[in-house]
Amino acid sequence: MNSAPAKIINTTIDKSNQFTNKATNPMDAFVTVAEMKEEARKKLPKMVYDYYASGSNDQSTLAENENAFTRIKLVPRSLVNVSKVSTKTKIYGQDLSTPIMIAPWAMQRMAHPNGELDTLEAAKEFGTIMTLSSLSTTSVEDVSKHSNGNPGWFQLYVFKDRKVSEDLVKRVEKLGYKALVVTVDTPFLGKRDADYKNQFKLPNGLFLKNFEHLLLSNLEGGLNQYMATMIDPGLTWKDLEWLRSITTLPVLVKGVMCPQDAAEALKHGADGIIVSNHGGRQLDTSPSTIEVLPAISKVVQGKIPLILDGGIRRGTDILKALAFGANAVLIGRPVIWGLSCGGKDGVLRVLNLLNSELQLSMAFTGMNSIHEITENIIWDQNKYIKL
Ligand SMILES: Cc1cc2nc3c(=O)[nH]c(=O)nc-3n(C[C@H](O)[C@H](O)[C@H](O)COP(=O)(O)O)c2cc1C
Numbered sequence: 001m002n003s004a005p006a007k008i009i010n011t012t013i014d015k016s017n018q019f020t021n022k023a024t025n026p027m028d029a030f031v032t033v034a035e036m037k038e039e040a041r042k043k044l045p046k047m048v049y050d051y052y053a054s055g056s057n058d059q060s061t062l063a064e065n066e067n068a069f070t071r072i073k074l075v076p077r078s079l080v081n082v083s084k085v086s087t088k089t090k091i092y093g094q095d096l097s098t099p100i101m102i103a104p105w106a107m108q109r110m111a112h113p114n115g116e117l118d119t120l121e122a123a124k125e126f127g128t129i130m131t132l133s134s135l136s137t138t139s140v141e142d143v144s145k146h147s148n149g150n151p152g153w154f155q156l157y158v159f160k161d162r163k164v165s166e167d168l169v170k171r172v173e174k175l176g177y178k179a180l181v182v183t184v185d186t187p188f189l190g191k192r193d194a195d196y197k198n199q200f201k202l203p204n205g206l207f208l209k210n211f212e213h214l215l216l217s218n219l220e221g222g223l224n225q226y227m228a229t230m231i232d233p234g235l236t237w238k239d240l241e242w243l244r245s246i247t248t249l250p251v252l253v254k255g256v257m258c259p260q261d262a263a264e265a266l267k268h269g270a271d272g273i274i275v276s277n278h279g280g281r282q283l284d285t286s287p288s289t290i291e292v293l294p295a296i297s298k299v300v301q302g303k304i305p306l307i308l309d310g311g312i313r314r315g316t317d318i319l320k321a322l323a324f325g326a327n328a329v330l331i332g333r334p335v336i337w338g339l340s341c342g343g344k345d346g347v348l349r350v351l352n353l354l355n356s357e358l359q360l361s362m363a364f365t366g367m368n369s370i371h372e373i374t375e376n377i378i379w380d381q382n383k384y385i386k387l
């Protein structure tokens with residue numbers, strides 16, 4: 001079957017959800033995130049595509065992240081004035097055009113020569129935030145230089161050598177990053193079978209740019225060995241207090257999957273929680289993120305921002321996450337496919353598609369603004385049969 005993107009070139013979806021007749025950009029040919037994934041698969045070397053696409057082990061959590069969204073049903077509402085649906089929102093005082101933000105993902109120059117810089121440009125142009133990975137192929141300095149004073153958020157992997165991590169925190173704070181996202185679900189890297197088979201390594205000429213000065217910038221022994229050598233599997237909740245003590249930036253904890261850990265995060269001073277199973281790349285057969293969100297939301301009770309990632313491929317997925325208590329979402333692979341297909345324009349296309357779909361689904365459920373969205377828009381058979 002020819003799986004070239006559908007040629008609906010006469011129909012573009014823009015930020016305000018208007019359908020127009022202008023074919024302005026080749027990226028407009030893509031009408032779904034799935035089409036962009038298929039195009040990326042054709043364009044990227046197998047080793048790179050497999051690294052980006054894979055989950056761990058049998059990849060059941062990877063699949064479940066997407067499937068669980070499909071099982072949740074939304075309630076359509078009629079005759080509500082939805083002529084002015086807005087996806088605008090705010091996080092830590094920063095205005096955003098959308099609750100869709102960009103997840104940290106490593107080594108973006110494997111997807112496109114401009115890598116992290118193009119992703120950042122797209123995020124800024126769309127009015128949202130990119131989270132830069134510790135393991136980026138562009139340095140925190142170069143990303144900051146490119147950003148007109150607001151490079152977005154920074155994701156931290158805490159290394160065994162705390163001095164390396166502390167120095168990096170100081171660097172990003174000085175460079176104007178607005179928040180620190182500390183990833184806590186990676187004491188070791190999950191077993192991604194394809195990476196073993198492909199003997200994954202960074203292609204020649206690419207480096208982990210934040211660690212060049214420490215000679216920690218290549219992956220000669222492979223990714224698993226690098227992570228096993230560098231990352232501290234002895235990290236505990238107490239270390240969150242250490243991190244809080246060395247920075248004035250908001251600290252978000254990424255990788256919370258149960259109410260108990262949400263309670264620990266609150267107790268130890270987290271400024272935000274990211275419900276995440278690392279895109280199904282760590283503990284296989286753990287639940288989907290959307291399934292665990294309601295219980296975590298109950299613990300957080302709106303005290304600090306709550307964000308979800310994992311499996312978001314449609315605007316309706318985002319609406320469901322917001323309904324179950326998330327303030328915003330992060331998207332990972334959709335951005336990877338966008339960057340691979342068309343650099344900055346590809347990432348913009350992904351943001352446009354997902355935000356337009358979100359806007360439509362808000363209109364169909366009678367929601368005019370992000371803060372109006374509650375669990376009432378989720379179909380619950382028992383509730384509706386009783387009415
Ligand atoms: C190729 C790839 C690289 C990633 N790199 C990082 C990383 O460096 N740091 C991190 O905290 N999470 C990383 N993640 C996890 C993402 O931040 C995010 O949790 C996940 O991709 C969300 O799921 P989704 O891809 O289904 O949207 C990575 C994910 C992928 C797919």
Ligand SMILES: CC(C)CC(=O)C(=O)O
Nearest residue numbers: 106135189223227278281
């Ligand atoms: C370089 C990797 C450790 C980045 C990552 O978090 C991932 O591949 O899931």
